Amino acid sequence: MLKLQTSLEGKRARYGDIQELFSKDGYELGGNWDFEKGSFDSVLNREEGETIYLRIPFAVEEGRLDDHAATIAFQTPYLIKHVVNVGLDHDESSLLTATFNQFQEPVDPDGQIHDKTKWAEIGEQAVEQLSNYL
Numbered sequence: 001m002l003k004l005q006t007s008l009e010g011k012r013a014r015y016g017d018i019q020e021l022f023s024k025d026g027y028e029l030g031g032n033w034d035f036e037k038g039s040f041d042s043v044l045n046r047e048e049g050e051t052i053y054l055r056i057p058f059a060v061e062e063g064r065l066d067d068h069a070a071t072i073a074f075q076t077p078y079l080i081k082h083v084v085n086v087g088l089d090h091d092e093s094s095l096l097t098a099t100f101n102q103f104q105e106p107v108d109p110d111g112q113i114h115d116k117t118k119w120a121e122i123g124e125q126a127v128e129q130l131s132n133y134l
Contacts, residue, residue, distance in 0.1 A: 002079040002113050002120055006127040009076050011134050012061065016068025021133045030055065035064040038072075044079070044122060051082045052113065054123050056130070079123045081113050 019029065022040050030039040039057040046052075056077045063070030113119050 002116055002123070004077045004079065004120060004123045004127060006077055006124055006131065008056065008074045008127050008131050008134075010073065011131070012071055012073050013134055014068070015060070015063075015065060015070040015072050018072070018133060022130060025130065027056070027130075033065060035066065036060050038065055042126070044119070044126065049083060052119060053080050053082065054078075054126055055080060056127065077123065077127045079113060079119055 019040075025042070027040040027042045030041040033039070037057070037059050039055045041056075042054045044052045044054050054077065057075040058072040059075060061071045061073050065072075
């Protein structure tokens with residue numbers, strides 16, 4: 001995990017409004033949400049079974065996450081890297097393929113991010129673009 005230094009942390013927004021804007025830029029509500037917290041996730045880079053994600057966590061301050069009018073407060077954005085197997089899949093429940101299974105568990109769900117300076121800069125620029133919506 002690589003924490004990012006951005007101006008987004010602490011800013012507030014209405015969930016429904018910001019979700020619509022962020023989704024136009026390819027961000028989705030992360031799968032680990034509940035009614036009091038969540039994150040917007042986006043793929044920054046995918047190459048040979050390694051994926052670098054930008055995750056923008058938030059806390060719900062008023063309302064519940066399933067409410068368009070809920071007020072959210074952004075927390076510190078960060079990058080994570082997942083590594084999956086690429087190659088032949090010999091699982092008896094699937095056909096033999098030479099690609100990665102998008103539903104498999106990551107081999108390393110928190111892989112080391114190489115060239116941290118480069119990826120921090122890319123992630124921070126992406127977050128700053130989103131800050132323009134606020």
